Amino acid sequence: MDYFEYRDGQLWAEEVRVADLVEQYGTPLYVYSARTLARHFTAFDAALDGLDHLICFSVKANSNLSLLRQLGELGAGMDIVSGGELYRVLKAGVDPHKVVFSGVGKQDHEIREALTADILMFNVESSQELERIGRIAEKMQTVACISIRINPDVDPQTHPYISTGLKKNKFGMDMLEATGAYLMAKRHAFLEPVGMDCHIGSQLTQIGPFVEALEKLLTFVDRLGSSGVTIHYLDLGGGLGITYHDELPPLPADLGKAIAETVGRRELTIILEPGRAIAGNAGILVTRVIFTKKTPVKHFVIVDAAMNDLVRPSLYGAYHRIREVHPRGREPMKVDVVxxxxxxxxxxxxxxxxxxxxxxxxxxxxxxxxYGFTMSSQYNSRPRAAEVRVDGDHAILARRRETYDDLIALEE
Known part of the structure; x- marks a missing residue:
C-alpha cells in the first residue's frame, strides 16, 4: 500500500494535494511519501522477526538525504556501491557499522574511506579486490571485515539488464574461486572473513530463485565451516519486485517465511538489501503537458519531464502507470507521452x-x-528536477530544482 490516493477528484500525497505542490514547486517534480517509505521498511523488518537480521536499504535506489535520514532513524542499515554513497549515508547520520559496501569496482580511496568509517563489511567481488583491500588495510594498520559475493548461477527470471546472479554476469565469484579467497582471508593478518553475500537480480516476482540461491549458500557455509571459516552474516541482497503494472510480486512476509524455513536454527544474522521494494511506490514524478500533437499515425502528449528525469522507460522499456493529477472524466485515446x-x-x-x-x-x-532521480542527468543541459518529501500534512523541499548556474558551476 502507498499513500498516494484520489480524494474528491484530486490526487493527494498523504494529506497534501499534489496540485498544491505543483503550484508551489513547479514541474518536473519528484514527490515522496514518508509514511509509505516507513510502511515498506517496517514490512521487511517485521518479515524477519525472530531471526537476527539487518535491513540495509539499497542507496542506489534513492539517495536523497532526507529519505536516508528517515530510514536510519527507523533502524535501517545501508547497502552502498560507491564512496559518494558512503558520504551520503554518513551525512544522514546512519550508523557506519550498519553499512555494507558492494560493487565490482571499488577504488583505493573508497576502500580507505570505508575503513576509516569502520563499516560493517565489504562485499568482495573478485580475488584482486580482496588482495587490494588486504594491502590497504595493512597500510592503515586496521582489520577489514569482508564478505565474499557468491555468484550462484541462478536465473532470477527478470529483465536481462538487472539480472546479476548468472555465470555470464560480472558480479561475484563462483564457489571454487570463493573457497580460495576465504582461506586466503582467514590467513591474512588484516582481513577477517565474517560474511557471505549474494544478489541475483532486481524486480523479482517469484520467491523460488531466492530459495534456490539460499540453499546453495547454506551448503557452502557448511563446507567453509569444516575448513575453519565461520560465517556470521548471510547477506541475501535485495531485488524483491513491486507492482508497476500488473505484476504480483510476493510480500516481504512471504519472503521472510521462506528464509526462516530454509535457514532453520542456524546461528546467522540475515541481511537483506531492498531498495526498489521500499522506495519504488513511495514516490511519483509529476509533469505538465507542454503541447499535444497529432500526426497521420500518432497522437503525442509532450510533457516537461523527459528521459533525463526518468530514464527507465527508455532504458528498460519499463512501464510506469500515468494518471491525471485532476481527472476530468474524458474519453481515453491512445497516445505516446514524450x-x-x-x-x-x-x-x-x-x-x-x-x-x-x-x-x-x-x-x-x-x-x-x-531509480528515478538517482538515474537522472543533465542531458540536453536540462536542470534536474526538485524533490519534495511529504509527511502527513507537511511538505519539505528535500532537494531544490537545479538552475542554469548549477549546470556550469564546475566548469571554467
Missing part, C-alpha cells in the same frame, strides 16, 4: 490509453521513487 529531449527514445509511455489532455495539465507518473 519529453522535449532530441532523441526518439525520449518517452515515458508509448501507445498508452489516456484521456484527452490539454496544455498545462499535470500528470503523475507512479512508482518513480526508486
Amino acid at each position: 519529453g522535449p529531449i532530441c532523441e526518439s527514445t525520449d518517452f515515458l509511455a508509448q501507445d498508452r490509453l489516456l484521456p484527452g489532455l490539454a496544455v498545462g495539465e499535470a500528470l503523475a507518473v507512479f512508482s518513480a521513487g526508486a
